[in-house]
Amino acid sequence: MTEGKGPRNRRAVRWFPPSLAGQCLRYAVMDLLGFGRAIDPDGLLAMQAGAVLHRQFQAELKREYAESVAVEVRIRSEELGVSGRMDAVWQRAEGAAVIEYKTVHREKFDDLAETGPLVGHWAQLLLYLDVTGHPLGYLIVECRETGRRRTWRTGPDQAWQGWVRARIQWARAHQASRTLPAREVSQACRQCDRWRRCFASETEREQAILRHPVWEPSPPVPAVYPGVVQA
Numbered sequence: 470m471t472e473g474k475g476p477r478n479r480r481a482v483r484w485f486p487p488s489l490a491g492q493c494l495r496y497a498v499m500d501l502l503g504f505g506r507a508i509d510p511d512g513l514l515a516m517q518a519g520a521v522l523h524r525q526f527q528a529e530l531k532r533e534y535a536e537s538v539a540v541e542v543r544i545r546s547e548e549l550g551v552s553g554r555m556d557a558v559w560q561r562a563e564g565a566a567v568i569e570y571k572t573v574h575r576e577k578f579d580d581l582a583e584t585g586p587l588v589g590h591w592a593q594l595l596l597y598l599d600v601t602g603h604p605l606g607y608l609i610v611e612c613r614e615t616g617r618r619r620t621w622r623t624g625p626d627q628a629w630q631g632w633v634r635a636r637i638q639w640a641r642a643h644q645a646s647r648t649l650p651a652r653e654v655s656q657a658c659r660q661c662d663r664w665r666r667c668f669a670s671e672t673e674r675e676q677a678i679l680r681h682p683v684w685e686p687s688p689p690v691p692a693v694y695p696g697v698v699q700a
């Protein structure tokens with residue numbers, strides 16, 4: 470995938486990373502356009518801890534299901550412009566299952582008992598099912614502090630897959646025109662590592678969040694995760 474006509478301005482166009490499928494659209498477009506991130510020390514530590522746990526989880530899978538599990542499975546969709554790697558694919562009697570593993574901090578982990586999976590995690594898993602055609606998907610979320618886990622299982626879901634496709638197509642249209650979509654203000658802006666591209670100051674950001682604390686993406690996020698089993 471390239472843009473520009475002559476060899477001088479020919480350059481690679483970023484593929485859409487599946488991890489951005491359920492994120493703020495403006496944030497996703499900034500990523501596609503190569504905008505930098507200002508990751509604070511706590512965020513960096515959390516990312517490093519998550520990466521270690523991630524490798525441990527994949528090693529655990531390989532130990533327990535050596536014959537039937539593949540890890541870091543490459544995925545690519547020319548149609549959607551999506552490219553990435555799935556954490557694992559597990560061959561089961563009822564068909565191949567995509568496994569997506571995430572870590573969160575304790576407070577967020579406790580919230581999941583009430584809220585169900587985070588939109589970003591769920592959208593990524595449903596995107597994988599859409600692109601691969603696999604019949605099963607598992608989302609496993611681990612608490613970084615305690616090691617406790619929650620697991621949800623699903624099959625393909627038309628409503629979610631339609632939502633994810635719409636968001637990706639919209640993001641890629643902005644990528645092509647090199648324009649940023651409008652802000653999608655919510656409490657998540659407080660943790661956003663690109664917030665300075667949206668607000669002139671912390672005060673301005675806080676005022677915007679107070680006016681609009683709840684994320685309202687377009688199209689709206691599909692209603693409660695049908696067919697999900699929490700283990």
Ligand code: SF4
Binds near residue numbers: 494495661663666
């Ligand atoms: S600060 Fe908020 S609106 Fe801006 S990119 Fe981040 S999440 Fe989106």
